[in-house]
Amino acid sequence: MSNLYTMINLSQPIENFIAKLAKTEPDPINRARVKMLLYIITIYLPYTALLIVTYYFGGETLHLTRVSIVFATCLLLLFIIYYFQSWKLASHIVLVSLTLAVWTNISIYVRDINVETLQFIWFASALSFYMHGLKWGWFYSAINVIPVLAFTALNRTNYFYLGDGPYEVSQVIYLFVTAYNFVCIIYMHYYFFKVFTRNFINLTHTKNELNELNEKLNTTLSNLKKVSNARMDFLSTMSHELRTPLNGVIGISNALLHHNPREDQEENLAVLKFSAENLLSLVNDILDFNKFDSDKVELENIPFDLTVLINNNYSSLKLKAKEKMLDLKLSIADDIEHKLVTGDPTRLTQVLLNLLNNAIKFTENGSVSLHTQTIKLTENQITIRFTIEDTGIGIEQNRQKDIFEPFIQASTSTNRNYGGTGLGLPIVKKVLAMYNSQLKLTSTPNVGTKFCFDIAFHYQKADTATSHKSINIKQELAHLRVLVAEDNPVNILVIKKTLQQWNIEPIIAENGLIALQKLEEEDFDIVLMDIYMPEMDGYEATIMIRKMLPPVKATVPIIAMTASVNDSVVEKVKQSGMNDYLSKPFDPNHLFQKLKGLCIEVPLSKN
Numbered sequence: 357m358s359n360l361y362t363m364i365n366l367s368q369p370i371e372n373f374i375a376k377l378a379k380t381e382p383d384p385i386n387r388a389r390v391k392m393l394l395y396i397i398t399i400y401l402p403y404t405a406l407l408i409v410t411y412y413f414g415g416e417t418l419h420l421t422r423v424s425i426v427f428a429t430c431l432l433l434l435f436i437i438y439y440f441q442s443w444k445l446a447s448h449i450v451l452v453s454l455t456l457a458v459w460t461n462i463s464i465y466v467r468d469i470n471v472e473t474l475q476f477i478w479f480a481s482a483l484s485f486y487m488h489g490l491k492w493g494w495f496y497s498a499i500n501v502i503p504v505l506a507f508t509a510l511n512r513t514n515y516f517y518l519g520d521g522p523y524e525v526s527q528v529i530y531l532f533v534t535a536y537n538f539v540c541i542i543y544m545h546y547y548f549f550k551v552f553t554r555n556f557i558n559l560t561h562t563k564n565e566l567n568e569l570n571e572k573l574n575t576t577l578s579n580l581k582k583v584s585n586a587r588m589d590f591l592s593t594m595s596h597e598l599r600t601p602l603n604g605v606i607g608i609s610n611a612l613l614h615h616n617p618r619e620d621q622e623e624n625l626a627v628l629k630f631s632a633e634n635l636l637s638l639v640n641d642i643l644d645f646n647k648f649d650s651d652k653v654e655l656e657n658i659p660f661d662l663t664v665l666i667n668n669n670y671s672s673l674k675l676k677a678k679e680k681m682l683d684l685k686l687s688i689a690d691d692i693e694h695k696l697v698t699g700d701p702t703r704l705t706q707v708l709l710n711l712l713n714n715a716i717k718f719t720e721n722g723s724v725s726l727h728t729q730t731i732k733l734t735e736n737q738i739t740i741r742f743t744i745e746d747t748g749i750g751i752e753q754n755r756q757k758d759i760f761e762p763f764i765q766a767s768t769s770t771n772r773n774y775g776g777t778g779l780g781l782p783i784v785k786k787v788l789a790m791y792n793s794q795l796k797l798t799s800t801p802n803v804g805t806k807f808c809f810d811i812a813f814h815y816q817k818a819d820t821a822t823s824h825k826s827i828n829i830k831q832e833l834a835h836l837r838v839l840v841a842e843d844n845p846v847n848i849l850v851i852k853k854t855l856q857q858w859n860i861e862p863i864i865a866e867n868g869l870i871a872l873q874k875l876e877e878e879d880f881d882i883v884l885m886d887i888y889m890p891e892m893d894g895y896e897a898t899i900m901i902r903k904m905l906p907p908v909k910a911t912v913p914i915i916a917m918t919a920s921v922n923d924s925v926v927e928k929v930k931q932s933g934m935n936d937y938l939s940k941p942f943d944p945n946h947l948f949q950k951l952k953g954l955c956i957e958v959p960l961s962k963n
Contacts, residue, residue, distance in 0.1 A: 389443065396450070401430050450483065463503075469508070477501065480500045604846035604850055606636065607846075659697070661695075661696055663694075666728065668705075669708045677716050680719070682719055682724055686726050687728065695815045697738070697815045704811075707788065715744055716746075727742075731810055742809055744807045839871060841868060847940070852864070857944070863880070866890075867892055870891075871885070872897060876904070879909065883912055885898060895932040913935045913936075917938050
């Protein structure tokens with residue numbers, strides 16, 4: 357038993373040595389090949405050493421010479437593998453040596469086809485296939501079989517002798533050599549296929565584990581999708597619940613501000629309106645970021661007057677800048693005048709307002725400016741650089757990348773002192789990415805900040821007669837017959853007061869069913885349709901209207917008015933047959949523009 361433990365202890369360093377050399381091969385099959393080759397070479401060292409001693413004392417000079425060469429070759433092969441990691445070259449040397457053994461056995465040593473010679477042939481054939489694949493396997497097998505075929509063809513006796521007869525060797529030594537070669541052949545097959553089988557089993561287990569992991573990932577993705585949909589549904593519901601009261605606050609504030617309030621009342625109303633609009637801005641940022649995060653936002657491609665859009669943005673912020681005693685500057689390039697560009701005016705407004713609002717918010721003294729510059733102008737495309745610059749608190753260099761991450765501001769004190777969600781700049785970044793543009797930032801603490809970005813627009817020349825048409829259209833709006841389908845009393849009050857500014861007296865229907873009855877009784881020029889109502893909602897009512905007779909009733913323009921403005925709602929609005937939609941709380945100017953646009957497209961009814 358102790359001898360067995362001694363042998364195990366002696367074999368462990370050899371095992372470690374072989375494992376270390378084979379470790380350099382990343383492929384498991386190649387590692388098995390290296391190990392197999394090293395085991396053969398290592399085992400042949402004591403084997404040939406023992407034969408050298410035996411042949412020396414036996415006085416068998418010819419065999420001693422050959423076995424000494426084999427011993428030296430084994431040492432050389434270990435040197436090649438250890439220092440050059442060239443196991444393929446070493447295996448070729450082994451195969452050539454085996455081939456030489458076959459040829460010399462037949463021609464010199466044995467002069468016959470004995471068991472040892474056949475073992476060498478089998479050894480060379482199997483080793484060549486295992487070590488080098490099919491082509492080299494066929495090659496080495498052929499050159500080892502050829503001398504046997506040649507010997508058989510040339511030998512004229514039944515005993516296959518050449519000349520004086522074979523070179524005799526001791527029966528014991530011959531038996532030992534034959535047995536040892538058989539063991540090597542058997543072990544080579546055993547070891548290689550053991551490793552091959554183990555690797556195959558491991559690959560099968562890995563495949564099964566990957567399949568299980570894929571199933572888990574699919575389940576996780578499905579759960580995440582459900583969570584995302586639930587989040588969207590929740591935000592849509594919250595949007596409706598928040599926008600409905602905000603619509604009342606902002607709408608009534610607008611209406612009261614248009615009724616010549618006293619100076620103290622005007623100040624209070626302005627504060628009330630500003631606070632409500634600020635809350636609405638926060639709600640919009642959260643909802644918009646959720647849309648961008650879900651990749652559910654697409655840019656519109658509609659013509660709009662860029663000069664008018666820039667001026668409107670500038671005008672909307674003049675009061676805010678004036679309250680902080682800031683100089684709000686505007687510079688518009690001459691090339692932009694009288695051009696209708698194609699793009700998404702809502703998203704561009706979102707970008708400009710976010711950047712300008714931030715500039716005003718973070719500037720206590722000095723100025724805020726919006727500058728536009730034409731970078732490139734061709735026959736049908738114009739590239740414009742927008743620059744927003746302020747003299748505010750600035751942003752430290754190590755924080756400039758962070759401000760584009762959602763919910764993150766330049767510092768914790770920024771949120772305490774100035775408020776905000778930290779979503780404005782991430783939204784700007786995502787919108788500009790959709791325009792294939794990037795936001796460039798230059799900032800110095802306590803000096804100021806400059807943002808700039810370039811956008812390429814397709815354009816056409818604006819119709820100079822548009823301004824004259826708008827005056828006539830505005831006069832004609834006073835004669836519009838407007839049907840309002842709305843069930844919320846506050847929203848009814850807001851829309852009535854808004855329309856009354858343009859001398860429009862709307863007819864009110866508290867649900868979709870009543871709206872259908874009103875349309876059957878009389879003609880209207882336009883319908884303002886709430887979506888969620890009792891008895892019959894806006895979708896169903898619109899579908900029924902589009903089936904009405906005569907056709908003039910079925911083609912009446914319908915504008916959806918809703919506090920829920922996610923993608924599914926917008927898609928359903930289009931599918932039901934509505935012409936446009938307006939989100940609550942709405943800007944009276946937006947409503948006016950939509951009414952004006954639909955009145956141009958559709959002739960007014962005769963009353």
